[in-house]
Amino acid sequence: MNALFSVLRIIAGLTSVMAFVFLSFVVLLRDTGSVAKDGLNVLGYVTKLFATGFAESAAPRGDAWHIGPWQVMIGALAIAMLVSVFTPGSRWVLHSVAALAAIVMLGYARMIITGATLEVACLPFLAVWFAYYAMCVLWQRNPAAT
Numbered sequence: 001m002n003a004l005f006s007v008l009r010i011i012a013g014l015t016s017v018m019a020f021v022f023l024s025f026v027v028l029l030r031d032t033g034s035v036a037k038d039g040l041n042v043l044g045y046v047t048k049l050f051a052t053g054f055a056e057s058a059a060p061r062g063d064a065w066h067i068g069p070w071q072v073m074i075g076a077l078a079i080a081m082l083v084s085v086f087t088p089g090s091r092w093v094l095h096s097v098a099a100l101a102a103i104v105m106l107g108y109a110r111m112i113i114t115g116a117t118l119e120v121a122c123l124p125f126l127a128v129w130f131a132y133y134a135m136c137v138l139w140q141r142n143p144a145a146t
Contacts, residue, residue: 005135009085012132016081019125023074026118070107074122077104081129088136098133101126 080097087093108123 005139008132008135009088012129013082013085015125015128016078016085019081019122020075020078023071023078023119023122026121027071030118070111070119073100073104073107074119077101078122078125081125084129085132091137094133094136097129101129 077097077100080100084090084093084097105126108120111117111120
């Protein structure tokens with residue numbers, strides 16, 4: 001049983017890292033065009049600023065990154081899942097992450113009903129963490145000693 005618990009800890013840690021990397025990749029791909037456009041606007045502004053002898057004062061407006069609270073919450077959950085893998089004996093960390101995961105699951109349900117986006121692909125990673133959580137909570141001995 002100790003080997004099963006160790007394997008599940010490793011898999012839960014890897015899936016939390018994969019969820020964070022995948023979410024970062026989705027956000028990067030979604031906003032690459034607007035970031036490139038704003039980067040060119042800034043480059044043009046700096047060029048004009050030097051060409052006019054620093055007389056130009058109207059800076060371009062930059063609003064390229066559109067990271068919403070949903071992406072922040074999923075990213076925070078992925079990091080919290082990773083932290084919980086290193087603290088299997090701390091019940092309050094496990095229960096806190098489970099509460100955050102439940103909130104994210106409600107958000108996923110709303111997202112699926114209203115129209116799924118790419119963040120839904122992080123949903124299977126939660127199933128692995130919930131298996132790890134169940135094993136930590138139902139573990140008879142102290143899992144930190146394993």
